[in-house]
Amino acid sequence: xxxxxRIQTADFDIAEEWAACRQRCGGAAGAxxxxxxxxxxxxxxxxxxxxxLEHYPGMTEASIERICEEAAGRWRxxxxxxxxxxxxxxxxxxxxxxxxxxxHRPDAFAACEFIMDYLKTDAVFWxxxxxxxxxxxxxxxxxxxxxxxGWKRTA
Amino acid sequence: MATGGAVNVTVRFxxxxxxxxxxxxxxxxxxxxxxxxxxxxxxxxxxxxQWEAVAARxxxxxxxxxxxxxxxxxxxxxxxxxxxxxxxx
Numbered sequence: 001x002x003x004x005x006r007i008q009t010a011d012f013d014i015a016e017e018w019a020a021c022r023q024r025c026g027g028a029a030g031a032x033x034x035x036x037x038x039x040x041x042x043x044x045x046x047x048x049x050x051x052x053l054e055h056y057p058g059m060t061e062a063s064i065e066r067i068c069e070e071a072a073g074r075w076r077x078x079x080x081x082x083x084x085x086x087x088x089x090x091x092x093x094x095x096x097x098x099x100x101x102x103x104h105r106p107d108a109f110a111a112c113e114f115i116m117d118y119l120k121t122d123a124v125f126w127x128x129x130x131x132x133x134x135x136x137x138x139x140x141x142x143x144x145x146x147x148x149x150g151w152k153r154t155a
Numbered sequence: 156m157a158t159g160g161a162v163n164v165t166v167r168f169x170x171x172x173x174x175x176x177x178x179x180x181x182x183x184x185x186x187x188x189x190x191x192x193x194x195x196x197x198x199x200x201x202x203x204x205q206w207e208a209v210a211a212r213x214x215x216x217x218x219x220x221x222x223x224x225x226x227x228x229x230x231x232x233x234x235x236x237x238x239x240x241x242x243x244x
Contacts, residue, residue, distance in 0.1 A: 037244055054170050056236060059220040084243060096244050116244060123243035126170030137171040140242040 003068035003080045009087040029101040031108040037096035052128040053086040060124040067118040075107035120144040162188045167236040175208035190227040
């Protein structure tokens, strides 16, 4: 499987990535599943003005490549693209894209969700909420950890 | 001085730890060329609040970008990074 991992400050275009994935897979792909993560308004919390994301160049890419490899070991995948933005992001901005192609729909759906769940807990990023009263570093939530643990049980 | 001579390692702090320590990078020459030795050196270099942040249980340590334990051996030019709890997505 080909995995393309990109960390960037710039925005991305899902349609462009989708078309490139289709072209790479040709007739072998029966399904492409894309997940786009957005910076949402924090539960109506007007104090949160945006996010700042930091990474460790090299180690972060390797951590995501490992997640993709693990997914490829569980499902039959043709192609995976993960684009994760870093730096300052505002509400409604795109933050992450996970795009997975497979011969069959169940594999593509499952692998896309798996990669996204693992990004929350295992990818080397740090996230800071910019709040009016001061910035706060945030961590993976208990529900993020539960979702990741769920994949272990079913493996 | 440790057997085999002193080694210089680059120490990096990320995110909340960078803010707690006040710098993103230090060069340190530990007495003993292990991660445990480096921790001793840092405990001496940093003030109490800085050291408490770095020594927190949730902090993982990467040697040349791979997570390691305290007995890891250090060589000249190694990069040791202190990583607070991660979250992506």
